Amino acid sequence: MGALPPRRVPCQTAPVMGKKDEAPPPAAPAAPFNPAFAALAGRLAGAPPAPSPAPAARPAPAAGPPPPARPQGPPPPARAVVRMERSGRGGKTVTVVEKLGLAPRELERWQAELKKALGTGGAAEGANLVVQGDARDRVAAWLTARGVKKVTIG
Numbered sequence: 001m002g003a004l005p006p007r008r009v010p011c012q013t014a015p016v017m018g019k020k021d022e023a024p025p026p027a028a029p030a031a032p033f034n035p036a037f038a039a040l041a042g043r044l045a046g047a048p049p050a051p052s053p054a055p056a057a058r059p060a061p062a063a064g065p066p067p068p069a070r071p072q073g074p075p076p077p078a079r080a081v082v083r084m085e086r087s088g089r090g091g092k093t094v095t096v097v098e099k100l101g102l103a104p105r106e107l108e109r110w111q112a113e114l115k116k117a118l119g120t121g122g123a124a125e126g127a128n129l130v131v132q133g134d135a136r137d138r139v140a141a142w143l144t145a146r147g148v149k150k151v152t153i154g
Contacts, residue, residue, distance in 0.1 A: 076147035077101050082139050083154040094122075095139055097129040100148075110146075117142055 081098045102110060104124075111124040114131060118138055122131035131139060140151045 074106065076149075078148070079150045079152070080143050080148045081152045081154055082136050082143070084134050084136055092132070093134050095131045095133065095135045097131075097139060097143070098127070100127065100129070102127075114139070114142060 077100045080100050083096050083098070084093060085096050086093050097114075100107065100110070107124050107127065107129065111122060111129050114129060115122045118131060118135055120132045120135060122129065124130070136153050140153050143151045
């Protein structure tokens with residue numbers, strides 16, 4: 001038999017993959033980072049002390065009538081009916097406000113303010129306000145705060 005060729009032995013000093021040596025962190029400065037106000041420290045030494053705050057005097061009450069609690073404009077409706085509805089809406093629950101008797105432009109304005117106050121979506125459908133979700137108690141409280149005298153929850 002013939003002689004075998006010499007075996008190749010892998011190199012014992014194979015390069016090691018890894019991170020490069022990082023530079024050492026910079027040394028902390030001996031002085032403050034921003035000495036912009038250092039020059040003012042010398043000026044403050046001779047300054048007089050700050051005056052003490054004077055007690056606040058109460059303003060005299062206004063002689064006229066108190067300001068109105070709600071914005072001026074057309075009077076609010078005298079009555080509203082708040083009910084929950086699920087039929088015809090694909091199983092989604094909505095809160096419907098009926099019998100407000102507002103003009104279309106006023107109804108849109110009330111709808112926008114109601115949606116903002118409750119944080120929900122909704123729309124004005126015909127003469128009704130529609131709000132997403134079951135918010136009957138919250139809508140009734142909002143309507144009462146707006147000046148609606150009789151709110152019926154159905």
